[in-house]
Amino acid sequence: MKQFLFLIASILILSCDSDKKKSQTTLQTEKPNILLIVVDDQGYADFSPFEAHDETVSTPNISRLGKSGTIYTQAYVTAPVCSPSRAGILTGKNQFRWDKPASWGPGLPDDVKTLPEYLKEVGYHTIRIGKNDLGRNFHKNDVREYPLNHGYDEFLGFSAHAHDYWLNSQSIKERTPDPYGTSALLGPLMHNMGEKSYEEGYLTEIFTDESIEFLKRKHDKPFFLTLSYNAVHHLIHEVPKKYLDKYNVKEIPNYDPDSLVAFKNHKPGSYSAYYDKYSRIGDINTDDLRKYYLANLNCLDDNIGRILAAMQEEGLDKNTVIIFISDNGGSPLTGSNNAPLTAGKYSLWEGGIRVPMSISWQGHIDADKVENRYVSATDILPTLTKIAGVNVADEDIDGVDLLEPKQERLLVWKWQKTWAVRKGKWKLTNTKENHWKSEPSAQYIAPIRNDLTLKLFNIEDDPGERNDLVNDHPEIVKELETAYNKWCKANIK
Secondary structure (H helix, E strand, O other), X not given: OHHHHHHHHHHHHHHHHHHHHHHHHHOOOOOOEEXXXXXOOOOHHHOOOOOOOOOOOOOHHHHHHXXXXXXXXXXXXXXXXXXXXXXXXXXXOOHHHOOOOOOOOOOOOOOOOOHHHHHHHOOOEEEEEEEEOOOOOOOOOOOOOOHHHOOOOEEEEEEOOEEXXXXXXHHHHHHOOOOOOOOEXXXXXXXXXXXXXXXXXXHHHHHHHHHHHHHOXXXXXXXXXXXXXXXXXXXXXXXXXXXXXXXXXXXXOOOOOOXXXXXXXXXXXXXXXXXXXXXXXXXXXXXXXXXXXXXXXXXXXXXXXXXXXXXXXXXXXXXXXXXXXXXXXXXXXXXXXXXXXXXXXXXXXXXXXXXXXXXXOOXXXXXXXXXXXXXXXXXXXXXXXXXXXXXXXXXXXXXOOOOOOOOOOEEEEEEXXXXXXXXXXXXXXXXXXXXXXXXXXXXXXXXXXXXXXXXXXXXXXXXXXXXXXXXXXXXXXXXXXXXXXXXXXXXXO
């Protein structure tokens, strides 16, 4: 009798679990869920779905994600640093349309519509977890740049360039002389219109835990989840010990506000001093820096694996569009590898603006496909709105459908005093590596020339930009320069 009752109970449990998964999927039959994963400063060669990736990288889950969909070998972001690049992803527009200085902080004007705003119009529940960085009005929740004020129903994360991975509590903030004293911060996370303090936990895992909790909710409408990790950004050495042990690097003590040590112009106990100390070659040598980076990336990959497993467990994997992208190229200061591309973050060389990217959707988007035609991060908005059935009438959208790349389209970039333009196989630029002074890590590939003169490259044949053809093709130089100036005159406010 006991065995019979146990059998009946087991059948009922399995039936309920099956019904749960079925209901989660059935509710989304008309519109798919959307998961946008944005990672921070991942190197081009550190994207394991690429055939020519760095073999020291261990990211089986990112590989699985890439294999389940289409990967893009020539995906570009709109800027070589996080704030303007993320504005381009969010709006489908080149952010220098409204940001004439082409600065670190483009902000978000009231009249520029965002992807979550479009999706909300057709019934999506929108949530952002992780980094929110549009370059202006950091740490404030009453501004346009704050997620709840540009289309997200919920937000948990931070609004700044970076955040300490370990120190996420109210108590550490209260003990710190300058919790907002640098481009990074520490302390509790912003949570909707308040804050949420974590006495323990690693930030990459916290973001994953909170995302899984959201995925496990009962969903009565399709959702748009933006999961914006701060990995693999500085502070690159902050990784759980099991990953440090795997790559044979030592633990570096976390910041201690009671320290009486002062660095450069910083006050004793300053978090800015700690951040600056460990965000460059010096106290961490270049060999160890690469190992810390790989450990950080491996941890990120494990957490992405947890997200994919939770989606499968909840029956959400078959009707969810997943886009994966890095916000800009790998940083020269973290041990990332952008090979074969020149330079990295902070410049308009290919290493700064060509990034890892993939899209997947079971049964709808080709799996195990490599797309070699060039695309843009601005394409994310028109692609997802089209999938969701949104009518985007804005003629100033710079993106096109990711699933229908246009090989001869014009792409333009403006970053401070530098600019670039691409059409077809040709790229013209005056880029100069001029935004950081620290020694780069060993993986960095230096430019062939570091000045503001014009340079012309056949990017199809020479993705590493080693052969300047500016003197060989004056007619192409003129054509591209004219096209760039014409675009700017017509579109920049």
